[in-house]
Amino acid sequence: MSALYNQQNVVKCKCCSETYTANVRAPILTSCGHTFCRQCVENIIMIDAFACFDCQELTMVDGNGLKVNVSFLRCLEMMKLLAPETLHYQPIIPKKSEVVGDRRQQLVDNITAQLTEVAFQNGNDRLARDIIKEVEQNMSDYADRIENRDSDHYS
Numbered sequence: 001m002s003a004l005y006n007q008q009n010v011v012k013c014k015c016c017s018e019t020y021t022a023n024v025r026a027p028i029l030t031s032c033g034h035t036f037c038r039q040c041v042e043n044i045i046m047i048d049a050f051a052c053f054d055c056q057e058l059t060m061v062d063g064n065g066l067k068v069n070v071s072f073l074r075c076l077e078m079m080k081l082l083a084p085e086t087l088h089y090q091p092i093i094p095k096k097s098e099v100v101g102d103r104r105q106q107l108v109d110n111i112t113a114q115l116t117e118v119a120f121q122n123g124n125d126r127l128a129r130d131i132i133k134e135v136e137q138n139m140s141d142y143a144d145r146i147e148n149r150d151s152d153h154y155s
Contacts, residue, residue: 011081013037015053019083020076027076029069032057041066065127 025037030052
């Protein structure tokens with residue numbers, strides 16, 4: 001087997017065969033020592049734990065989120081083997097609406113895109129999800145207050 005073939009396989013997740021990135025497809029270290037991309041691991045997390053794709057050993061996820069294989073990530077960075085983030089980031093962050101016809105939908109799309117981008121900037125997807133859920137609850141509460149105010153006004 002050639003060294004180039006081995007190098008190309010090492011920079012890819014063994015589960016999805018996508019090249020690792022610094023954030024969205026960051027290499028995540030399991031408790032058994034195997035490494036897979038963040039996106040594959042997040043797809044299988046079940047209540048703060050996931051089973052390794054290779055050996056099925058259970059890895060617990062604490063309150064700090066997934067553990068990036070920092071040494072491996074730094075090696076990939078130094079060797080310039082990481083894929084550009086923009087190739088993989090689009091599915092997670094909704095695009096800003098470019099349709100001008102529906103102004104309301106454009107505003108909703110743009111606010112959603114900006115909020116999601118800010119929430120995911122810290123690299124901790126679990127925290128980002130918690131932030132988005134909390135904002136969603138706050139917005140729902142605010143909408144209820146507006147509805148109550150409007151119904152009181154017209155009564």
